[in-house]
Amino acid sequence: MNHVARLVREHFAGSAEVLKIGDLPVTAIASRYGTPSFVYDRGIMTKRVSQLRAVLRDEIAIYYSAKANPHRSVVAHFVRLGCGVEIASKGEYLRALEARCDPRKIVFAGPGKSEAEIELVLAKGIGELHIESLTELDRISRISRRLGLRASVAVRINPTAEAQGGAMRMGGKPSQFGVDEEGAEAVVARVLECGDVDFTGIHLFTGTQILDPAILLTQYRKAVGIARGLAAHFRRPMKTIDFGGGLGVPYFPHEQELDVAALSKGLDELVREVRADPWLSGARLIVEPGRFLVGEAGIYVMAVSDIKISRGKKFVIVDGGMHHHLAASGNLGQTIKRNYPVALLNRLTEPPCEKVDVVGPLCTPLDTLARDIDLPEARIGDLVGIFQSGAYGLTASPTQFLSHPPPNEIVVEQGRIIDDPALPVGG
Numbered sequence: 001m002n003h004v005a006r007l008v009r010e011h012f013a014g015s016a017e018v019l020k021i022g023d024l025p026v027t028a029i030a031s032r033y034g035t036p037s038f039v040y041d042r043g044i045m046t047k048r049v050s051q052l053r054a055v056l057r058d059e060i061a062i063y064y065s066a067k068a069n070p071h072r073s074v075v076a077h078f079v080r081l082g083c084g085v086e087i088a089s090k091g092e093y094l095r096a097l098e099a100r101c102d103p104r105k106i107v108f109a110g111p112g113k114s115e116a117e118i119e120l121v122l123a124k125g126i127g128e129l130h131i132e133s134l135t136e137l138d139r140i141s142r143i144s145r146r147l148g149l150r151a152s153v154a155v156r157i158n159p160t161a162e163a164q165g166g167a168m169r170m171g172g173k174p175s176q177f178g179v180d181e182e183g184a185e186a187v188v189a190r191v192l193e194c195g196d197v198d199f200t201g202i203h204l205f206t207g208t209q210i211l212d213p214a215i216l217l218t219q220y221r222k223a224v225g226i227a228r229g230l231a232a233h234f235r236r237p238m239k240t241i242d243f244g245g246g247l248g249v250p251y252f253p254h255e256q257e258l259d260v261a262a263l264s265k266g267l268d269e270l271v272r273e274v275r276a277d278p279w280l281s282g283a284r285l286i287v288e289p290g291r292f293l294v295g296e297a298g299i300y301v302m303a304v305s306d307i308k309i310s311r312g313k314k315f316v317i318v319d320g321g322m323h324h325h326l327a328a329s330g331n332l333g334q335t336i337k338r339n340y341p342v343a344l345l346n347r348l349t350e351p352p353c354e355k356v357d358v359v360g361p362l363c364t365p366l367d368t369l370a371r372d373i374d375l376p377e378a379r380i381g382d383l384v385g386i387f388q389s390g391a392y393g394l395t396a397s398p399t400q401f402l403s404h405p406p407p408n409e410i411v412v413e414q415g416r417i418i419d420d421p422a423l424p425v426g427g
């Protein structure tokens with residue numbers, strides 16, 4: 001079974017010739033809202049949260065990483081499901097508040113936090129700030145003093161050994177993220193000395209798109225080891241161990257779904273160790289995934305606007321492009337350009353009969369959304385969909401490039417449109 005067929009079977013029940021997203025025919029969504037559009041199904045997000053909760057049980061809290069998809073109805077959904085929110089900017093903080101997240105369930109990571117951002121989150125309330133440098137500690141400590149409060153601060157650590165195997169590794173090498181493990185003791189000492197903030201613990205996040213549970217467990221184990229070492233050294237119990245995000249979803253045919261059962265087994269053991277360690281037993285454990293929770297829930301839906309043949313090669317030209325979905329064009333940090341799962345959404349059951357490139361309307365060859373893919377013979381007006389587009393899609397794209405209008409974003413759930421762009425704020 002090919003990748004699209006597997007995804008349709010798993011997430012888009014009731015689809016036949018026409019794809020149904022959240023039980024709504026995509027043709028109906030497209031004729032009401034037009035194309036190009038991102039359509040997000042909250043039912044799939046709910047499924048992913050339940051699946052992850054079954055693995056983490058009550059031992060490890062889930063904080064949704066808002067950078068993956070900051071759409072207001074998406075963030076609100078995760079908050080309603082009981083997740084905290086991991087933010088990396090003032091904009092994401094305000095989005096989390098708008099989603100009615102309890103400020104105590106927000107953590108703020110990311111390099112270069114500005115005075116204004118720190119002041120805003122401290123004045124309005126926040127669970128923790130995860131510092132990435134001593135400059136940030138100084139800023140937070142000064143602002144805390146001025147506001148007459150004590151900020152809770154964890155230290156983000158750039159570990160010595162990287163978690164091999166994910167895309168975009170962020171550990172084990174020089175990095176703008178976190179403080180080097182080699183210097184972590186000195187940084188924690190400064191946090192403890194500064195007198196204006198409360199030290200809560202550590203945060204480790206080394207890579208994204210990790211599909212091998214063994215690599216995730218290695219990263220988590222590393223975090224526990226560092227936490228244990230620091231706690232014993234300073235003779236202070238840890239209050240927080242944040243394991244980061246990084247859980248992947250399969251984009252390409254050679255990739256397998258993350259084996260959550262294997263992750264669960266390893267985690268049970270790790271959690272038992274943590275709870276048996278007097279320095280760590282009371283620690284709040286956190287994961288902060290983005291991609292895993294929302295990646296599979298989104299489809300980028302476009303219409304075919306032209307079809308051409310150039311020197312024997314067929315190009316299917318669609319009304320969306322890399323300005324909305326940079327990742328699918330292979331230009332968001334990928335070293336090898338591979339095709340996301342793509343299909344004609346109104347002709348799902350037709351067998352493929354030709355190889356084509358699917359390209360957008362921008363005046364650059366970079367605007368190629370799929371190369372040499374097998375499709376049924378496309379016609380103008382057909383709907384082309386890129387699956388696995390819920391995370392790092394629109395939010396990670398150069399929307400101003402070539403001044404095309406932005407796409408619609410439509411959120412659906414169990415046969416309903418949740419956030420109708422034509423109406424005031426919905427669910």
Ligand SMILES: Cc1ncc(COP(=O)(O)O)c(C=O)c1O
Nearest residue numbers: 065208209245246247289290291
């Ligand atoms: C600090 C931090 N936490 C969480 C995430 C979410 O990662 P993912 O979507 O791979 O789970 C990121 C992504 O870059 C991040 O930088």
